[in-house]
Amino acid sequence: RAVFAADxxxxxxxxxxxxIDRLKSDQLQPQPIFRDxxxxxxxxxxxxxxxxxxSNKAFVGSARERRISTQQLRRTSPALGKxxxxxxxxxxxxxxxxxxLICDHGQLCNKSGINxxxxxxxxxxxxxxxxxxxxxxxQLPKTFRELSALAKVFDQCVKEGEINDNALIQIQAxxxxxxxxxxxxxxxxxxxxxxxxxxxxxDGKSKGTKAKISITKVSKEDREFSLSLIKTVLIAxxxxxxxxxxxxxxxxxxxxxxxxxxSRVISKPMCILNIQKKIDSLQYVRLEDFNDDVQLMFNxxxxxxxxxxxxxxxxxxxxxNKIFKxxxxxxxxxxxxxxxxxxxxxxxxxxxxxxxxxxDTDSLKKVKKRKRGEGALSFxxxxxxxxxxxxxxxxxxxxxxxxxxxxxxxxxxxDLPLPSMxxxxxxxxSDPFVVRLLLDKSFRLMRKTLPEKEIPVxxxxxxSVLQLLHIIQFSTNTCANKGRExxxxxxxxxxxxxxxxxxxxxxxxxxxxxxxxxxxxxTQLILDLAIDKRMSVGGNLNEVSTHFVNDRPITDPAFWRNxxxxxxxxxxxxxxxxxxxxxxxCTESSLKLQLPRLLVPFKTFVSEGQVIxxxxxxxxxxxxxxxxxxKLTHVMRDLIITFLLDIIQTSEEFITSVAHETFVWLLNExxxxxNVIMPVNLRLATLSRIIKDTIEKEKFSSAWKESLENxxxxxxxxxxxxxxxxxxxPKDKGEEW
Numbered sequence: 001r002a003v004f005a006a007d008x009x010x011x012x013x014x015x016x017x018x019x020i021d022r023l024k025s026d027q028l029q030p031q032p033i034f035r036d037x038x039x040x041x042x043x044x045x046x047x048x049x050x051x052x053x054x055s056n057k058a059f060v061g062s063a064r065e066r067r068i069s070t071q072q073l074r075r076t077s078p079a080l081g082k083x084x085x086x087x088x089x090x091x092x093x094x095x096x097x098x099x100x101l102i103c104d105h106g107q108l109c110n111k112s113g114i115n116x117x118x119x120x121x122x123x124x125x126x127x128x129x130x131x132x133x134x135x136x137x138x139q140l141p142k143t144f145r146e147l148s149a150l151a152k153v154f155d156q157c158v159k160e161g162e163i164n165d166n167a168l169i170q171i172q173a174x175x176x177x178x179x180x181x182x183x184x185x186x187x188x189x190x191x192x193x194x195x196x197x198x199x200x201x202x203d204g205k206s207k208g209t210k211a212k213i214s215i216t217k218v219s220k221e222d223r224e225f226s227l228s229l230i231k232t233v234l235i236a237x238x239x240x241x242x243x244x245x246x247x248x249x250x251x252x253x254x255x256x257x258x259x260x261x262x263s264r265v266i267s268k269p270m271c272i273l274n275i276q277k278k279i280d281s282l283q284y285v286r287l288e289d290f291n292d293d294v295q296l297m298f299n300x301x302x303x304x305x306x307x308x309x310x311x312x313x314x315x316x317x318x319x320x321n322k323i324f325k326x327x328x329x330x331x332x333x334x335x336x337x338x339x340x341x342x343x344x345x346x347x348x349x350x351x352x353x354x355x356x357x358x359x360d361t362d363s364l365k366k367v368k369k370r371k372r373g374e375g376a377l378s379f380x381x382x383x384x385x386x387x388x389x390x391x392x393x394x395x396x397x398x399x400x401x402x403x404x405x406x407x408x409x410x411x412x413x414x415d416l417p418l419p420s421m422x423x424x425x426x427x428x429x430s431d432p433f434v435v436r437l438l439l440d441k442s443f444r445l446m447r448k449t450l451p452e453k454e455i456p457v458x459x460x461x462x463x464s465v466l467q468l469l470h471i472i473q474f475s476t477n478t479c480a481n482k483g484r485e486x487x488x489x490x491x492x493x494x495x496x497x498x499x500x501x502x503x504x505x506x507x508x509x510x511x512x513x514x515x516x517x518x519x520x521x522x523t524q525l526i527l528d529l530a531i532d533k534r535m536s537v538g539g540n541l542n543e544v545s546t547h548f549v550n551d552r553p554i555t556d557p558a559f560w561r562n563x564x565x566x567x568x569x570x571x572x573x574x575x576x577x578x579x580x581x582x583x584x585x586c587t588e589s590s591l592k593l594q595l596p597r598l599l600v601p602f603k604t605f606v607s608e609g610q611v612i613x614x615x616x617x618x619x620x621x622x623x624x625x626x627x628x629x630x631k632l633t634h635v636m637r638d639l640i641i642t643f644l645l646d647i648i649q650t651s652e653e654f655i656t657s658v659a660h661e662t663f664v665w666l667l668n669e670x671x672x673x674x675n676v677i678m679p680v681n682l683r684l685a686t687l688s689r690i691i692k693d694t695i696e697k698e699k700f701s702s703a704w705k706e707s708l709e710n711x712x713x714x715x716x717x718x719x720x721x722x723x724x725x726x727x728x729x730p731k732d733k734g735e736e737w
Contacts, residue, residue, distance in 0.1 A: 001086075001088060001093060003033065004032075004034040004037065004086075004093055005090060005092040007032050007033045007034065008092065008093070008099075032096070034086075034096050035100055037086060038087075038097060038100070039100075041079040041086075042079070042083070042100075042128065044077075044078075044079035045077055045080055045083070045128055046121070046124040046125060046128070048079070050073070051073065051074065051077070051121075051124060051127075052121040054068065055120050055121045055123070055124055055127070055432040055616075056121050056615055056620070057436070057616070057619065057623060058118045058439070058571075058575075058617060058619075058620050059574070059575045059579065059617075059620040059624075060436065060620070061579070061627075063161035063162055064161065065161075066161035066162065066436065066437060067160060067161030068158050068161075068433055069159060070158055070159065074127060075134075075135055080128070080132070080135070083097070083132065084132070087132070087136075088138070089137060089138030091138065091141060094132070094138070095419055098129065098132075098424055099419040101125045101128060101129055101427070102424065102427070102482065102483075103479070105125050105423075105427055105430075105475070105476060105479040106423075106476060106477075106481075106482070108122060109476035115473055115475070115477075115567070116567045116570075116571065116614060117430075117435055117439075117567050117568060118435065118567075118571055118617060119430055119435070120432050121432070122615075123431070123432050124432070125427070126428065126430045126431045126475075127432070127433065129151075129427045129431075130151040130154065130428050133147060133148050133151045134148065134151050134155055143421060144421075145263075145264040146178050147421060147424055147425060147428065148261075148264060149174050149264045149265045150171065150178065150425060151428050152261070154171070154428060154429075154434045156306065156307055157434070157437055158433045158434065160307065160308070161437070162437060162441070163438060163441050163465075164306075165401060166303075166305075166306045166314060167306050168461060168465070169303055169401055172401070172402065172403070172404060172464065173303055174265070174425075175404060176404065178425045179404070179425070225343060226285070227285065229336060230284055230287065230336065231280075231282060231284075233332045233336050234279045234287075234332070235279060237329070238272060238275065238276055238279065240327075240328045241272060241294075241320070241324060242272065244320050244323045244324075245272075245320055247316075249301075249313070249317075250297055250320070251271060251272050252272075252273055253269060253273065253274065254266075254269060254300075254304075259304060265303065265304050266300045266303065266304055268296060270293050271297060272297070274293075275293055275294070278293070287329075287333060287336060291329060294321075295321070298318075301313055301314070301316075301317040302314050302317050305317075401461055401464055402460070402464075403460070403463050403464045403490075404467060404491075405488070405490075406488055406489060406490030406491075407487075407488055408485075408486065408487045409485075409486050410485050419482075419483075420478075420479075420484075421483070423475075423482060423483040426471060426472070426474070426475035426478045426479065427475060429471060429472050429475065430472050430475040432616070435469075435472060438465055438472075439572070439575055442462065442465050442469070443572070443575060443579075445461055445462040445465065446522060446523050446572075447523075462515075462519070463491035463515055464491060466515055466568060467489065467491045469568045469571075470489040470568060471488060471489065473567045473568065491515070518566065518569045521555075521560070522569070522572050522573065524555075525601075528555075528597055529576070529580060529594050529597065529598075533586065533587070533590040536587055536590035537588075537589040539590070554600055555600050555601070556600075557603070557604055560600065560604040561604060563604070567610075570610050570611065570614075573598070573601050573602070574614065574617040574620075574621075577598050578621050580594060580598070581621065581624045581625055582624050582627060583627055583631070586636075588639075591636060591639045595639060595640075595643045599643060599646060602647045603650055606647055606648065606650045606651050607651075609653075611659075612648065612653055612654060612657045612658070613657050613658045613659070615662075618658055618662035619662060622665065622669070625666065626666070626669055629673065630673055630674075630676045637677060644663065645689065647659075648660070648663070649693050655695050655700065655715070656703065656715050656718070660690075661718045661721060663690070664687070664721040664725060665721050667683055667686065668721060668724050668725050670683075671683065671725065671728055680729055680730070683725065683729070684729060684733060687722075687737075704719060
């Protein structure tokens with residue numbers, strides 16, 4: 001390990017900082033000894049057949065299928081054990097391993113810098129980053145702790161089979177720290193403000209006049225009175241909060257001994273004792289400062305305690321926060337306002353109507369409407385009275401989900417940590433087991449907008465999930481430049497303010513276009529597919545369908561143009577097709593209406609160079625069809641085959657594509673079911689149709705001969721599937737082929 005570490009440190013600058021030139025294959029030469037030692041085990045991990053098949057299932061039917069035990073599937077790999085043995089507890093070698101994985105992932109970046117969010121088995125190195133971080137037994141440095149926390153949150157989500165809103169909040173908190181959002185935004189604002197100050201500010205010296213500066217003068221007596229009053233009010237508020245917290249859940253500071261890993265997840269801890277100390281030392285000059293600390297305390301509890309096992313802590317935090325917001329804080333503001341007004345009147349000063357302390361005017365109106373004989377309840381009494389009216393089963397507040405701000409920055413070499421935390425975070429997010437959870441959540445959120453009659457942008461979870469997916473599609477580019485160029489696309493709620501002339505998005509704002517233009521198209525497509533099923537034979541609208549079917553035209557292809565450059569949109573439509581073809585989701589008559597609707601976007605995507613080589617999509621599609629087993633009817637089979645052939649015939653790359661390989665593989669798998677689904681003659685007729693409709697016979701023959709000469713070319717896997725299929729046909733038919 002000492003030799004590995006010394007050798008790597010001498011090459012670290014070139015390996016971890018120099019951007020990857022995708023046109024050169026020997027750019028990592030000379031390679032460190034450590035790479036030669038660990039690379040075989042990395043390749044063994046990434047070529048595990050079970051892991052590859054699981055990672056290529058981008059769209060699965062239920063939470064049970066999405067729920068993966070990473071401890072059994074990934075961390076029992078002998079290759080991972082060897083990698084852990086080589087790295088040991090050495091931080092230098094851990095950094096070296098991550099640096100090499102970043103280089104490997106950056107090699108996948110294409111010329112445009114934008115890759116599909118469906119990496120599948122190609123992105124298994126992203127799984128390896130998470131597995132190594134979580135299972136590392138040494139003491140992680142501070143720079144790695146947020147990454148470890150992010151990996152653990154995603155790992156828990158994979159085990160549960162879903163990403164809930166509480167997990168989404170915690171993911172955003174980790175990313176804000178890793179991406180240094182506050183620091184980067186502050187630097188950006190500082191740069192933007194410099195020319196403004198130099199051009200527009202008059203210092204008063206050039207004209208011999210004094211600059212006009214507006215200063216609000218506050219007397220010493222007024223300030224002392226305000227601080228004393230705030231202290232008195234806040235002491236009463238703290239007493240009321242303790243009455244509402246009989247278990248003393250928020251009284252004392254939380255340590256890592258009580259809550260493992262708390263310091264890694266929560267960067268600014270807060271408790272009632274710390275708030276009391278700030279009150280005693282007169283650190284609160286405004287009630288809103290006190291409110292900020294209380295909200296921080298409750299939000300920390302919700303952020304840390306994720307998962308079903310910790311739901312009680314989240315419910316308790318929301319219960320107490322509702323008491324605070326609905327009873328304690330309004331009463332504190334009311335008392336502060338009343339006492340301040342009485343003092344101003346006694347001094348003969350005018351009383352301002354400005355609500356400087358942010359007083360809850362609605363609460364004040366309620367206080368004024370009370371009967372005189374009733375009297376004002378104390379903080380403690382009001383807290384007790386309000387407790388019974390609370391809904392303890394309240395879910396996570398949508399206001400707590402806040403997408404990351406949009407920004408772009410370029411860091412200098414000396415500012416870059418080794419390895420890049422930004423690049424590693426993008427790899428952790430690109431884990432194929434995580435991506436399919438994000439896509440599933442986006443599907444469920446889009447479907448949720450239909451019965452609730454809300455537009456997609458009203459749901460804060462949906463823009464946040466789409467933003468994470470947009471970040472993922474740039475992960476290979478981020479690793480290619482070693483985290484030097486950090487670009488976080490916006491959530492799409494507002495138009496991009498970034499100059500896009502030099503970033504991978506080109507001149508279009510894809511985040512905004514996805515949320516505002518294409519998400520409504522996708523939700524409309526979901527609704528149309530559901531209505532088609534209801535109008536088909538057996539549906540509850542079948543009797544009246546003859547009056548409306550002609551009034552529901554298929555979508556204009558122009559609506560889907562340029563969508564292929566937005567991989568998040570393409571993946572969403574792919575998921576719709578996979579879900580539609582699962583058992584129980586469609587019928588023979590409904591497919592006759594539904595497939596023509598989906599044909600329009602798919603033809604557009606394929607003609608623009610997408611989908612045809614998207615292995616996770618084709619593998620998921622084939623598995624959906626195979627899940628029917630022998631219950632797939634011949635009518636449905638013919639409809640699906642015709643649909644797929646209509647899609648692929650528009651591609652010029654089909655002969656060596658993943659779609660071609662998967663199509664023949666699917667025919668082979670149907671062969672194992674006997675002649676029920678695909679008789680021999682039909683299999684051969686389908687193959688002939690493929691070559692006749694999509695490939696010229698001469699090109700097919702030429703590709704076959706080249707594959708015989710070079711077993712590792714792009715057609716070799718397809719040739720193997722053809723040979724496997726032809727081995728099961730009569731001898732005379734095989735010789736003819």
